[in-house]
Amino acid sequence: MIANPILVTGIRTTIIQELIKLLPADSGAVWFDYEKPIIGDAHRYVFAAGVLYNKPLSEQTGDEIAESLFVNMVNVITACEYLLEHDPHARICVIGSKAGEAGSYDQTYAAAKAGIHNYVRNARIIQDQQIVCIAPTIIMDSGMTRRRNNEGIKALEMRRKKHPKKRYLQAIEVARLIYFLLYIDQGFITNTVIKMKGGPGWW
Numbered sequence: 001m002i003a004n005p006i007l008v009t010g011i012r013t014t015i016i017q018e019l020i021k022l023l024p025a026d027s028g029a030v031w032f033d034y035e036k037p038i039i040g041d042a043h044r045y046v047f048a049a050g051v052l053y054n055k056p057l058s059e060q061t062g063d064e065i066a067e068s069l070f071v072n073m074v075n076v077i078t079a080c081e082y083l084l085e086h087d088p089h090a091r092i093c094v095i096g097s098k099a100g101e102a103g104s105y106d107q108t109y110a111a112a113k114a115g116i117h118n119y120v121r122n123a124r125i126i127q128d129q130q131i132v133c134i135a136p137t138i139i140m141d142s143g144m145t146r147r148r149n150n151e152g153i154k155a156l157e158m159r160r161k162k163h164p165k166k167r168y169l170q171a172i173e174v175a176r177l178i179y180f181l182l183y184i185d186q187g188f189i190t191n192t193v194i195k196m197k198g199g200p201g202w203w
Contacts, residue, residue, distance in 0.1 A: 004041075006182065007032040010048030014142050015095065018175035019046070024183075043089045044182045047076045050095070050109075057107040065108050072112035077119050080131065089128045093178050094120055096135040096193060117193045130187040134177055136196040140168035164199025 004027045008016050011031040020029050030042075051071045053064055060068075076094060083090045097104075100113030113135075120133040138156060160168060174196065181189060 005030040006044040006046065007042045008046045008048060010046075010050065010095075013048045013050075014139070014171035015174050015178070016046065016048050018172045019178055022175060022179045043087060043091055045083060045090065045092045046178060046182070047079070047092070047094045050097075052104075052109050053106050056105060060106075060108060068106070068108040069112050072109060073115045073119075076116060080119070080123065084123065084125060084129060084131070087129075088126060090131075091129070091182050091187060092131040093181055094131070094133045095174070096120070096133040098135055098137045098195065098197060100135060100193075101195065120193060121191055123191060125190060128187065130181075130185075130190045132181055132190055133193040134174060134181075134196060135193050136169050136174050137198060138168045139171050139174065141171050167198075169196055169198065 004024065006019075006023065006027060006029050008019075008029045008031060010016055011029055016029055023029065029046075032045075049071060051068050053060055053068065057065065080092055080094070083092060094116055096116050097109070097113040099106075099110040100115075100117040102110075104110035104113075117133055117135065120131055123131050125131060138159075140156075156168070160166065177194065177196070
């Protein structure tokens with residue numbers, strides 16, 4: 001039994017696996033069903049699950065479009081609303097994406113993330129609550145990046161050379177920011193989208 005759990009979706013994602021390494025000794029990440037969130041004494045929640053198709057909207061099936069919107073936006077917003085209504089101490093971190101600001105080859109994914117960003121900026125909170133979104137650029141060691149085909153990896157390599165830092169983001173960097181927001185910051189950073197892009201003009 002974990003004494004001080006943090007409830008997460010996407011527990012197998014690289015970001016959450018890196019976050020687990022940073023947690024206090026009496027804490028641990030527990031997967032939760034965000035259709036029926038279990039609140040208990042957790043108060044800390046991370047939404048990191050996502051669906052990305054490497055094809056444009058015009059080539060996606062109706063089921064793929066529905067799944068993307070459901071997983072990337074509708075389920076997250078529904079769960080966040082439930083948590084904000086039922087947990088007066090809820091501290092929530094949602095993983096968005098640069099696609100929500102700059103678009104993506106997968107327009108459905110981009111639209112869903114834009115919806116998440118807008119929701120977080122405008123969500124109604126009370127005194128002890130916090131909700132924040134982290135919008136990372138490409139995470140080189142994430143599952144979404146590793147699942148790209150050879151052509152996609154080559155395109156990323158070409159873009160990397162033009163990046164101000166000459167590299168892409170690492171999952172541990174995102175995990176450290178989540179940890180800071182939910183364990184160190186006292187909740188004044190809220191209703192904002194933090195862009196992890198690595199330099200000006202990247203999007």
